Amino acid sequence: xxxYKTYLAGYLFLLPxxxxxxxxxxxxxxxxxxxxxxxxxxxxxxxWVGLANYRAMFTDDYRMMDxxxxxxxxxxxxxxxxxxxxLVVAVVLNQGIRLLGFYRTIYYIPSLLGGSVAISVLWxxxxxxxxxxxxxxxxxxxxxxxxxxxxxxxxFSLVGLSVWQFGSVMIIxxxxxxxxxxxxxxxxxxxxxxxxxxxxxxxMPLLTPVIFFNLTITLIQSFQTFTxxxxxxxxxGGPINSTLLYSLYxxxxxxxxxxxxxxxAMAWVLLVVVALITGIMFLSSxxxxxxxxxxx
Amino acid sequence: MLSKKTSVVxxxxxxxxxxxTACGSSSNDGSxxxxxxKPAENSSTTSSSTTTTPTAEKVELRMSWWxxxxxxxxxxxxxxxxxxRNPGVxxxxxxxxxxxxxxxxxTQIAAGNAxxxxxxxxxxxxxxxxxxxLDLTPYVGSVINLEDFNQGLVQSATFNDKLxxxxxxxxxxxxxxxxxxxxxxxxxxxxKDWTYDDLKxxxxxxxxxxxxxxxxxxxxxSESGALASYLGAYGKELYGVDGKRHFEKEDIINWFTFWSExxxxxxxxxxxxxxxxxxxxxxxxxxxxxxVAIQSASASQxxxxxxxxxxxxGLLMYPKGTAGNGMVPPQSGQYIVAYEGTKHPEMVxxxxxxxxxxxxxxxxxxxxxxxxxxxxxxxxLSTQATPVDQVMYDFISLVADTAPPVVWTQFPLDNELIKLxxxxxxxxxxxxxxxxxxxxxxxxxxxxxxxxxxxxx
Numbered sequence: 001x002x003x004y005k006t007y008l009a010g011y012l013f014l015l016p017x018x019x020x021x022x023x024x025x026x027x028x029x030x031x032x033x034x035x036x037x038x039x040x041x042x043x044x045x046x047x048w049v050g051l052a053n054y055r056a057m058f059t060d061d062y063r064m065m066d067x068x069x070x071x072x073x074x075x076x077x078x079x080x081x082x083x084x085x086x087l088v089v090a091v092v093l094n095q096g097i098r099l100l101g102f103y104r105t106i107y108y109i110p111s112l113l114g115g116s117v118a119i120s121v122l123w124x125x126x127x128x129x130x131x132x133x134x135x136x137x138x139x140x141x142x143x144x145x146x147x148x149x150x151x152x153x154x155x156f157s158l159v160g161l162s163v164w165q166f167g168s169v170m171i172i173x174x175x176x177x178x179x180x181x182x183x184x185x186x187x188x189x190x191x192x193x194x195x196x197x198x199x200x201x202x203x204m205p206l207l208t209p210v211i212f213f214n215l216t217i218t219l220i221q222s223f224q225t226f227t228x229x230x231x232x233x234x235x236x237g238g239p240i241n242s243t244l245l246y247s248l249y250x251x252x253x254x255x256x257x258x259x260x261x262x263x264x265a266m267a268w269v270l271l272v273v274v275a276l277i278t279g280i281m282f283l284s285s286x287x288x289x290x291x292x293x294x295x296x
Numbered sequence: 297m298l299s300k301k302t303s304v305v306x307x308x309x310x311x312x313x314x315x316x317t318a319c320g321s322s323s324n325d326g327s328x329x330x331x332x333x334k335p336a337e338n339s340s341t342t343s344s345s346t347t348t349t350p351t352a353e354k355v356e357l358r359m360s361w362w363x364x365x366x367x368x369x370x371x372x373x374x375x376x377x378x379x380x381r382n383p384g385v386x387x388x389x390x391x392x393x394x395x396x397x398x399x400x401x402x403t404q405i406a407a408g409n410a411x412x413x414x415x416x417x418x419x420x421x422x423x424x425x426x427x428x429x430l431d432l433t434p435y436v437g438s439v440i441n442l443e444d445f446n447q448g449l450v451q452s453a454t455f456n457d458k459l460x461x462x463x464x465x466x467x468x469x470x471x472x473x474x475x476x477x478x479x480x481x482x483x484x485x486x487x488k489d490w491t492y493d494d495l496k497x498x499x500x501x502x503x504x505x506x507x508x509x510x511x512x513x514x515x516x517x518s519e520s521g522a523l524a525s526y527l528g529a530y531g532k533e534l535y536g537v538d539g540k541r542h543f544e545k546e547d548i549i550n551w552f553t554f555w556s557e558x559x560x561x562x563x564x565x566x567x568x569x570x571x572x573x574x575x576x577x578x579x580x581x582x583x584x585x586x587x588v589a590i591q592s593a594s595a596s597q598x599x600x601x602x603x604x605x606x607x608x609x610g611l612l613m614y615p616k617g618t619a620g621n622g623m624v625p626p627q628s629g630q631y632i633v634a635y636e637g638t639k640h641p642e643m644v645x646x647x648x649x650x651x652x653x654x655x656x657x658x659x660x661x662x663x664x665x666x667x668x669x670x671x672x673x674x675x676x677l678s679t680q681a682t683p684v685d686q687v688m689y690d691f692i693s694l695v696a697d698t699a700p701p702v703v704w705t706q707f708p709l710d711n712e713l714i715k716l717x718x719x720x721x722x723x724x725x726x727x728x729x730x731x732x733x734x735x736x737x738x739x740x741x742x743x744x745x746x747x748x749x750x751x752x753x
Contacts, residue, residue, distance in 0.1 A: 042406035043426035062741065128572055149571035151726050235396065236715070239571045239722045255399040257712055260406075 036265035041258040053265035066241035067249040073155055074245060075222045078162035083214060086166040087207075090173035091199070104171065111167030120161070120231035124148050127157045148232050151242035158228050158243060169214050176210030177203060208289045216281060223274050226251065246270055353384050355640050357647070360390040361415035361630075362397040364578055364600035367664045374660045378650050385643060387413070393577060398711070405635070412638040413647060416631050418706050420453055420461050423633070429460045430634035435645035441653050444670045452628055460633055462648050465596060465666025467629025468695040469521045471612040472593035472601070474583050481505040481589075485610070488694060492529070492554065492615045495590075499563035502589045511582070512563040513590040514575045517555040518721035520707065520714055521624075522592050525614040526551055528622020528700065535707040541746060548735040552724050559725060567725035578604055595691050596629055596666040599684045611691040613698070625699040626692045629666045667692055708749035716741050 011018075036053060038046035057064055093103055113119045126132050127147035134144035147157045180203060188198050226247040229237065237244030237252065246266070254263030361371060368391045375387045390411055392400075404410040405428050416423070423429050436442060436459055442450055445463070453461035478485050481502040486494060499512025516522040524534040530550075533542035558564045565573075565588055573580045575591040578601050582588040586607045593601075595611055602609050614623055632651060634644045650657055658673035663685045668674050681689060707713050720738045723729035729737075 041426070042402050043423070043428055060744075062737070124572075129568065146568035146572055149568040151722070151728060234574070236718070238718065239567070240719060240726060240728055252715075255402060256715075257709075258402060 032264040032267055035261050036268050038261040039259075040261040040264075042254075042260050043258070046261060049261070053262045054269070056262070057265060057269065063241055063244065063249060067237070067244045067246055070155060070242065070244055071223065071246040074158060074162075074225065075219065077156075078159045079215070079218050079222050081159065081163045082166050082169060082218060083211070085163055086169035086214070087173050087211075089166065090170045090177060091203070093170075093174060094177045104174065107170055108167035111165045111169075117227060117231055120228050123157065123161050123228075124232050127160075149239060151238075151240040154233070154239065154242040158225075158232065158245075161228050161232075162222065162225070169218060172210060172214055173207070176207050180206045205290050209291055212281070212285050212289045216278060219277065219281075220274055223247075223270065355385045355643050357385065357387045357413060357638075357640060357643065358390055358411035359387050359413035359415075359647075360397075360401065360411040362392055362394040363664070364393075364597070366600035366603055367391075370661050370664050374651065374657045377656060377660065378647055382643075382646075387647070395577070408637060410635040410637065412635050412640065412644050414633050414635060415464070416461065416633050417629070418627070419710065420631055420633060421455060424455045424460050428636050430636050430638060430641055430644070432459045432462070432634065432645060432648070433457075435642070439642065439645040440649045444653070444672055446669065449628055449669050453631055453633075461631035462633075462652055463628035463669040464630045464632055464651065465628070465663065465668060466626050466692060467594050467596045467666035468626040468692045469592065469594045469624065470614060470691065470695065471590050472583060472598065473590045473610050473612050474586060474588070475608040475610050477502060477506065477510070477586060477589040477607070486612055486615075488613045488621075488698065490613075490615050492526075492617060495615045496554070496558060496563070499558055499590070500561050503561075503563045509587060511565045511588045513558070513565075514583075514588055514592070515555055515559065515564045515567070515570050515721065515725060516592055517552055517724070518570075518718045519592050520710070520717055522614065523551060523717065524707075525622035525624065526617065528624075528702070529615065529617025529619055530622075531617075531619035533702070535705055535746075537703050537705050539705075539746070539750060541742060545735050545739050548738055549731055552721075552731045552735065555721075556724060556731060567722065570725070571722070583607075583609070594629060594666075595688045596663065598688050599663065599682075602684050610687060613695065620700055621698060623695050623699040624704050625702075626667075626696050627704070628669070663688060709745050712745055713742070716745070 035046055037048060037050060039049050039052075040046035089107060093100060093107075097103070110119075128134075128149070129144075129146040131147075133147065137144040145153055147153045184202050184206075185198055188202060193201065224247055225245050229243045229245040229248045230251070233239075233243040233248075235248075235252075237248050247270075250263050250266045250270070253266065254260045359371075359375070361367070363371075368389075371391070372389055375389060379385055379387060401410065401414065405423075405426075410428070420429070432440060440462065442462070449463045449466070450459065453459060453463065473485075475485060478498075482505065483498050483501045486498060490498075495513070502512040503510055520534070527534050527543050527547060530547065532544075532547055536542050555564065559566075565582065569582075573582050575581045575583065575588075575593075578584055578597075581591060581601070583591045584601055584605045584607070586605070590612070593611075598609060598611060613621055615621070632648050634641065634648070638644050651661070652668065652670050653673070655673065655676055658668060658670075658676055661668075662677065663681075667689060668677060677685070678689070716738065720734050723734045723737075724731055
C-alpha cells in the first residue's frame, strides 16, 4: 500500500509531461501513420489509398532518388567530420590551457545559434559569389565559385555549416575526457608512452561510450536536418535538387504540393531507416564500445 | 503525512492545469475569431447596462495578403480608415512576401484558423472545390456593390452560380525593363511589335556594350508565364480549355535552345547568379540594381519597385512570334476572398465592399494591386495618376487591345509546374543535362501533372 502511494505521487508528478506527450507527440505520430495510407490534401478529408504512397515513393517520383542521394551524402560527410573536429578541439582544450571556460563558451556559441534562421542567412552571405570566403580565396589568387548556388558545391556548404556547429558534441567529449582517471596517464608516462600512444591506448578506448553517444545523436539529427537547406536554397532544395534534404522534400510535398498523406509516408520511411541504422549501431557497439566498469 | 500527500496532489494538479490551459489558450489564439466572439457578447451585455457609450459590437478580424512594402503600408492605412469608421472592429493584418504565403495559408485552413479575409491569386477554384471559401452571393447588392464592375471580372470568381471572391485589381504579366541600361548601352527601347530575334539582339548588344557583370536579360526559360506566351506566339498553348497540353517536345527544345544560345553569347544572367539573385523579389532583382536590363514581372509590381531605385523602369510586351503575340489578356491579378469559417461574414462583406468601392480607400490603395475594378474608382484615380501609375495603366490597356482572343486557362497544379520548369532550366544552364534529355523528362513530368490534376481525389 505504501509502495502504491509512492507510485501515485510519481505518476502525479509525471502527469504534466505525460499529458503533453500523449496529446502533443503520441497522437500526432499515430495520426501521421494513418495519414500515410491516405490521400490527404489538408483541405478535404483524407481518402484511404492503402500502400499507394509508399509504392509511389520508390517507383514514381523523380525527385525522391535525388533527395535520398543528397541526404546520405550530407549525413555521411557531416557526421564523421563533425565528430572528428569536435574531438580534436576537445583534446586540445583539455591540455590545461588558460581561460578554458572562455574558449569552451566561444566554441559552444555556434551550436546555440546553429539551428537558427539567422545563421543560415549569414552562411548564405559568407559563401556567396561575392562573399567573405571568396574574398579570402581571392588573396591567394583563387576565383572561388558560388558555393551556395552551384549544384556541384551547394551540399558542401551545408556540410560546412553542420561541422561548424560542433560545440555541443565537443562539450560532451570534453566532459568524457575529464572523467578518465589521471593515474592511467601517469602510469603510461612512467612507462615511456608518448602523446599519440596515450591518446590511442587510453583516451580513445575509455572515450568509446561517449563517442557512441555522440555518434548516435548526431546521426539522428543529421537525417532530420531542415532549416539550413530551407534557408540556403530559398525553400526550393535547388539548384537541381542539390540541397533537397529529405526533410525539406517532405515539407515541400506536404505544404507546397498539398500531399500530406505522401509526406506522412515519407516521415515513416525516415523513422524506420533511422531506427534501423540506430539499431545496427547498438548491435555493433558491443564490439567496439568499452565500459570501464566492466559492463559489456 | 496527509498534508504532504495533499500538497503533492495539489502541486501536480496545478501543474497539469497550467499545462492544459497553456495548451488551450494557444489553440484559442489560433482561432481568435471564435474566442473573440464570446468576450464580445460579454462586453456588450455589460456595457449596455453600465455605460452610456453606444454599444458597438466588438469584432475581431484577421486579414492576410502578400506584396511589397508599398502595398503593406497602403493596405494598413486602408484598414485603419475602416476601423475608425466602424468602432469596435479591429482587423489584424498578416502580411508577407509571396514566398511561403500559400504554404502558410494551406496550413491555417487545415488547422481551421485561417484569416477571415484572404488575398488570393488565380487559384480560387482550388479552394472553392475544397469548401474553404465563404459564398459571398447573399451579400451581393445589399452589402457588396458590383454594378460598376466588368462582368468578366465577376464571372472569373463565380463558380456554380456562386460568387466566392471580389477582384482587387486587373493586372497583366509581361516584361519589366531597365530603361537606364538601354540608354547607357545606346540600344533603342523595343516597340510592342518586337520579335524573339529582336530580344536576342537587344540582350546581346546590352551585355557586350555594358561589359562584365551586366546582362541583357534574366534566363526566362524557367518562367511558366514566359513559356506560355512563347508557345502562344507560335500558335501553341501551354494548357487549353479542354484540359490538355497543346505543345510538343519540339517546342520545348526550341524554347530552351533559344535561351542556351543567349547564354553562350553571355547575354543572360549566369546560372549560379540567377539562383542567388532571383528576379522574384525586389531586394534581389538585378534589374532594380541596374545590372540586368529585362525580367518578367506583373504590371502592378512596377510602382513598388520603382520606388526602390534611381534606375528608370518600364513595362514591355513579350516578343512576337509567327502567330502574333502570345500575351495573356489582362485579368484579375488578385482577389479578396473570405474564409468559410469566419464568425463575422457580414462585417467581412462590408470590408470587401469598402476595399473596392470606397472613394477614400481607393485613394489610399491606388493601383497597388493593379487597375481598380470599379469604374468610378478608376475614373477618380486616372485624374490623379502618378507617371509611374500611368505607365502601368497604359501597359494594361495595350495588352487588352492586342492580346489574342484566346480563352486562357490556368495550368492546374501551377505550383508544381513552376518547380518542374525551374529544375529543367537549372539542369540545362548548369550543363548537368542535354537539352534533349531535359526536354524528355519535362514532357514526361508535365503529362504526369496533368493526369494527376484530372484524377478525382
